[in-house]
Amino acid sequence: MPFVTIADGTEIYFKDWGPKDAQPIVFHHGWPLSADDWDSQMLFFLDKGYRVIAHDRRGHGRSTQTDTGNEMDTYAADVATLTEALDLTGAIHIGHSTGGGEVARYVARAKPGRVAKAVLLSAVPPIMLKTAANPGGLPLEVFDGFRKALADNRANFYREIAAGPFYGFNREGVTPQQAVIDNWCRQGMTGGAKAHYDCIKAFSETDFTDDLKAITVPTLVMHGDDDQVVPIADSALLSVKLLENATLKVYEGFPHGMFVTHADVINPDLLAFIRS
Numbered sequence: 522m523p524f525v526t527i528a529d530g531t532e533i534y535f536k537d538w539g540p541k542d543a544q545p546i547v548f549h550h551g552w553p554l555s556a557d558d559w560d561s562q563m564l565f566f567l568d569k570g571y572r573v574i575a576h577d578r579r580g581h582g583r584s585t586q587t588d589t590g591n592e593m594d595t596y597a598a599d600v601a602t603l604t605e606a607l608d609l610t611g612a613i614h615i616g617h618s619t620g621g622g623e624v625a626r627y628v629a630r631a632k633p634g635r636v637a638k639a640v641l642l643s644a645v646p647p648i649m650l651k652t653a654a655n656p657g658g659l660p661l662e663v664f665d666g667f668r669k670a671l672a673d674n675r676a677n678f679y680r681e682i683a684a685g686p687f688y689g690f691n692r693e694g695v696t697p698q699q700a701v702i703d704n705w706c707r708q709g710m711t712g713g714a715k716a717h718y719d720c721i722k723a724f725s726e727t728d729f730t731d732d733l734k735a736i737t738v739p740t741l742v743m744h745g746d747d748d749q750v751v752p753i754a755d756s757a758l759l760s761v762k763l764l765e766n767a768t769l770k771v772y773e774g775f776p777h778g779m780f781v782t783h784a785d786v787i788n789p790d791l792l793a794f795i796r797s
Contacts (some may be wrong), residue, residue: 534575534583548575549620554580578718591719597626629732646729686749689776733763745775
């Protein structure tokens with residue numbers, strides 16, 4: 522399997538499909554998942570002639586189950602190492618949820634020429650946590666609850682998330698898709714408990730305000746208005762005000778994991794933005 526080795530010895534697993542001279546699209550997964558979460562998008566864009574790349578964040582999927590470095594600065598530095606190893610230029614970076622935070626931090630610091638466009642999809646920026654400066658955020662007690670549930674019974678906690686709010690399967694009239702739930706849990710349980718525990722702090726408490734302000738490339742912000750995991754009012758609607766060159770697309774009734782449940786809508790919209 523292909524890996525890139527980081528300076529601290531961490532091995533980052535990645536997929537790299539398609540013509541090496543084609544424009545690259547780099548996908549950044551959410552917590553606590555892996556590159557596999559982007560299967561539909563990678564196959565879709567591969568068929569359109571793009572080079573598609575997705576990695577397992579440190580501590581997730583097939584990458585090293587690190588007990589250190591599980592925070593946004595290191596995540597972004599890992600991405601920089603990967604993009605340099607693959608010599609990616611003019612890339613489109615697409616991040617979901619926690620991966621959207623990773624995209625924001627990486628793109629804000631990327632070397633000139635590395636990034637052409639960015640997409641924040643159901644993403645955590647600017648900051649999830651409720652603070653004096655962010656009164657609409659979620660209380661720390663919510664994330665303390667996540668940590669406790671993970672430590673007490675990670676497998677059960679992950680199944681509750683996947684079967685409920687992540688895909689909106691807890692909404693009246695929505696039929697749960699067992700295979701989707703099982704695949705979410707499979708990805709989650711492949712990663713490391715310590716890294717996932719630490720990542721809760723990374724995705725909830727990191728303030729991406731300055732990163733968003735520093736991004737100048739065209740950025741598409743996509744969010745469902747029924748996102749129960751990252752509420753739109755305190756994420757996408759604030760991010761577009763901080764980005765210099767942003768386009769907002771709101772999807773009525775769509776859940777947090779909308780690129781899985783509604784790939785038939787999301788994929789063409791991503792393609793239109795990339796081609797624009």
